[in-house]
Amino acid sequence: MQTFGKALAFAALASAAGAEEIGDAERGAKVFHQCTSCHQIGYGAEHRVGPHLNGVFGRAAAVFAEDYKYSKGLRREGENGLVWDFRTLDAYIENPKALVSGTRMNFRGIKNPEMRADLLAYMRSFSASPADIPEAQPTGVPREVELEPEILALVGDPEYGEYLASECSTCHQSSGGDDGIPSITQWPDEDFVVAMHAYKRKIRPHPVMQMMAGRLTDEEIAALAAYFKNLE
Numbered sequence: 141m142q143t144f145g146k147a148l149a150f151a152a153l154a155s156a157a158g159a160e161e162i163g164d165a166e167r168g169a170k171v172f173h174q175c176t177s178c179h180q181i182g183y184g185a186e187h188r189v190g191p192h193l194n195g196v197f198g199r200a201a202a203v204f205a206e207d208y209k210y211s212k213g214l215r216r217e218g219e220n221g222l223v224w225d226f227r228t229l230d231a232y233i234e235n236p237k238a239l240v241s242g243t244r245m246n247f248r249g250i251k252n253p254e255m256r257a258d259l260l261a262y263m264r265s266f267s268a269s270p271a272d273i274p275e276a277q278p279t280g281v282p283r284e285v286e287l288e289p290e291i292l293a294l295v296g297d298p299e300y301g302e303y304l305a306s307e308c309s310t311c312h313q314s315s316g317g318d319d320g321i322p323s324i325t326q327w328p329d330e331d332f333v334v335a336m337h338a339y340k341r342k343i344r345p346h347p348v349m350q351m352m353a354g355r356l357t358d359e360e361i362a363a364l365a366a367y368f369k370n371l372e
Contacts, residue, residue, distance in 0.1 A: 161261070162226065163254065168262025171255050178247075181266050188328055190245065197267035199224050201240075209326050213242025229263070230256050246322045285337050292330060294362035301367025304360055307352065308368075325371045332365035 172181070178189035185192035187208045202210040202218030210218070217240050222228060228239065233256050236245040250256050312324050324332065338344040339353035353361070 162264055163257030163259070163261035165258070165261040165265050167255075168258035168260065171250070171259040172262055175247075175259075178245075181263065189331055193263055194266045195268060196224050196229070197226075197264055199267075211240075211242055211244040213240045213244075216242070226260060229260055233259065244323050244325070285334060285341055285343060287334065287337055291337070291358050292333065294333075294358060296329070296359070296362030296364065296366030298363070298366040298370060300360075301363035301365070304356075304364055305367055308364065324368050327365070327368055329362070329365035329369045332368060333361055336361045336364070 175193075179191070179193050180186055180188055181193040185194050187204065191204050191208045191210075200218055201222040201224065202214045204210075205215065205218075222240075224232075230253075232239045232245075233250050234253075235249040236243050236247055250259065308324070311321050313321075327335075335344070336353045336356065339346065339349040340356070342350050344350070356364070
């Protein structure tokens with residue numbers, strides 16, 4: 141609560157300098173890079189592991205329920221009237237699970253209030269007043285590995301994926317909980333495939349995951365992606 145108070149005080153000081161000023165949006169763009177493994181923002185942004193963040197200011201929580209699978213925690217808070225404004229976004233970015241119990245957002249949070257203010261200033265530039273900037277480029281980072289189109293086009297067998305997933309489930313919780321190990325439940329299949337190939341090519345550093353991915357064929361990775369994508 142003390143940290144949140146500091147953030148509000150910082151915002152108040154910032155507001156005194158300019159009605160729309162929250163923090164430094166340019167610095168916030170750099171902070172946002174730690175969000176890009178899950179979220180996209182800007183022109184052409186789509187839902188990935190997390191929903192896109194265009195227009196997030198003033199948006200009700202879990203508003204994209206028709207085309208994005210939210211956690212039960214976020215759906216509950218959306219039904220309870222949670223709206224994303226400066227106060228709620230600041231608290232969520234500081235500690236997601238403290239604001240929304242049961243969220244799948246696997247993020248340790250940003251404790252520094254000025255970094256959060258900068259990040260919010262950047263995200264604010266993609267919400268109404270100021271409106272989205274159609275000419276703005278998406279901030280999502282390029283794929284970690286460029287894969288042949290035929291690999292991305294593989295349609296996995298989710299039943300085979302379930303069979304293969306027994307080893308994954310010794311670490312990753314099928315419920316979507318994390319407890320220090322990232323959740324892979326309901327990942328977009330393309331993100332799953334790209335991540336596994338990044339381990340396979342030793343671009344991602346975790347040695348156990350490199351070993352596990354190295355054993356899998358392209359078809360087996362596609363099957364696992366199909367299984368985890370639709371796992372409830």
